[in-house]
Amino acid sequence: MSTRIASTFAGLVALAGVSLAASPAALAHHSYAMFDMQATKTITGTVKDFEWTNPHTWLWVYVTNASGAQEQWGIEGMSPNFLGRRGWSRNTLKPGDKITVDIHPLRNGERGGSFLSVTLPDGKVMRMSGEALRAEAAGKAGDPKP
Amino acid sequence: MRYSDLWKAAGIVLLGVVTSSVAGVPGAPKANDYAGIAKLPDFAGVWELVFSPPRGGGGPPEQPALTPEYTAKLKAYQAAGHQDNPTANCLPPGMPQIMNQPYPIEFLMTPGKITLVIEAYSQTRRIFTDGRKHPDDPDPTFNGHSIGHWEGDTLIVDSVAFSTDTPMAQSWGVRHSDKMRIEERFRLTGPDTMEIVTTVSDPLALTKPFTSTKTLARHRDWDIAEYVCEQNNRNTVTDDGKAGINLNH
Numbered sequence: 121m122s123t124r125i126a127s128t129f130a131g132l133v134a135l136a137g138v139s140l141a142a143s144p145a146a147l148a149h150h151s152y153a154m155f156d157m158q159a160t161k162t163i164t165g166t167v168k169d170f171e172w173t174n175p176h177t178w179l180w181v182y183v184t185n186a187s188g189a190q191e192q193w194g195i196e197g198m199s200p201n202f203l204g205r206r207g208w209s210r211n212t213l214k215p216g217d218k219i220t221v222d223i224h225p226l227r228n229g230e231r232g233g234s235f236l237s238v239t240l241p242d243g244k245v246m247r248m249s250g251e252a253l254r255a256e257a258a259g260k261a262g263d264p265k266p
Numbered sequence: 267m268r269y270s271d272l273w274k275a276a277g278i279v280l281l282g283v284v285t286s287s288v289a290g291v292p293g294a295p296k297a298n299d300y301a302g303i304a305k306l307p308d309f310a311g312v313w314e315l316v317f318s319p320p321r322g323g324g325g326p327p328e329q330p331a332l333t334p335e336y337t338a339k340l341k342a343y344q345a346a347g348h349q350d351n352p353t354a355n356c357l358p359p360g361m362p363q364i365m366n367q368p369y370p371i372e373f374l375m376t377p378g379k380i381t382l383v384i385e386a387y388s389q390t391r392r393i394f395t396d397g398r399k400h401p402d403d404p405d406p407t408f409n410g411h412s413i414g415h416w417e418g419d420t421l422i423v424d425s426v427a428f429s430t431d432t433p434m435a436q437s438w439g440v441r442h443s444d445k446m447r448i449e450e451r452f453r454l455t456g457p458d459t460m461e462i463v464t465t466v467s468d469p470l471a472l473t474k475p476f477t478s479t480k481t482l483a484r485h486r487d488w489d490i491a492e493y494v495c496e497q498n499n500r501n502t503v504t505d506d507g508k509a510g511i512n513l514n515h
Binding site for chain 2: 149150151153154168169173174175176178180194196199200201202204226230231
């Protein structure tokens with residue numbers, strides 16, 4: 121994680137709860153209210169597809185569940201614009217890659233979540249600035265009290 | 267050549283004169299107009315908002331002071347329990363929030379105009395610096411109508427004519443009227459840093475103007491990238507604020 125992102129996190133947290141128009145804690149696209157931003161879930165599986173698309177990247181992973189059946193998970197990540205400037209590319213994740221992914225799971229129990237980080241087949245960990253996401257969500261929750 | 271052909275030829279010449287004089291009105295720069303740009307502060311290039319802690323420890327940023335009418339709108343919005351806002355459906359947030367996105371903005375300086383190419387939602391703002399006034403009765407738009415002038419090294423931009431479909435603040439419950447006016451003061455604070463001081467006023471929504479300050483950093487090795495929000499948008503929000511997500515793939 122770059123120091124820039126780290127300072128982003130610090131700044132956003134400092135503003136959380138009081139953020140409003142004066143705060144730069146703006147969400148690019150949508151609220152994270154549908155994700156449980158307090159919970160982290162780890163899933164291990166095989167990449168089906170990595171959609172390098174706006175407004176979000178989407179990682180689709182096949183996961184074998186406890187009863188041996190294959191399930192598909194959909195994981196929403198930051199945009200290619202954001203990630204492409206921070207060390208990611210459309211080839212970071214390829215179909216067939218065996219990976220482990222940390223996510224904030226969907227609150228409604230469906231098989232999806234918000235992308236935090238991934239451990240690649242070679243052991244390298246790629247972060248998706250989960251701190252920034254969390255801070256953005258905190259900022260988003262800070263609707264003003266009239 | 268017959269007379270009719272002569273008249274036709276004369277007409278074509280006349281048309282050519284008219285066309286070229288139309289092309290010569292303000293807004294169509296001539297090559298030598300570009301020389302003047304070199305004398306202005308160099309805003310050109312790709313900039314991105316710097317997210318940093320509030321400076322000086324002077325407490326939280328100033329908040330909009332809403333009138334009772336607009337406080338009631340906000341309370342109603344909050345009571346309705348909106349899970350998300352229309353940006354989830356790819357609607358841009360309009361001014362002033364389009365200037366607060368975590369995506370870069372390219373400044374293009376041409377004679378009589380500064381153009382902001384905003385990556386988020388593929389938006390564009392045109393700031394006319396050719397001395398024109400705002401139109402008498404402009405159509406309201408998401409990003410408004412902007413005119414600017416220089417005072418020393420500061421570009422001062424006045425914007426009016428905003429659609430009331432968009433919020434005034436990060437929360438879509440904070441609304442503005444069609445009388446909202448935004449002043450932005452842009453100036454370089456270093457070789458690759460820019461400060462924007464934004465003052466929003468609205469005689470119907472605010473009891474007093476409020477001001478915020480942000481810093482941008484220039485990224486000389488960046489270009490603006492494509493951002494087609496509708497490409498693969500799996501988020502949805504209903505008119506009453508219920509959020510959804512599409513996991514079909």
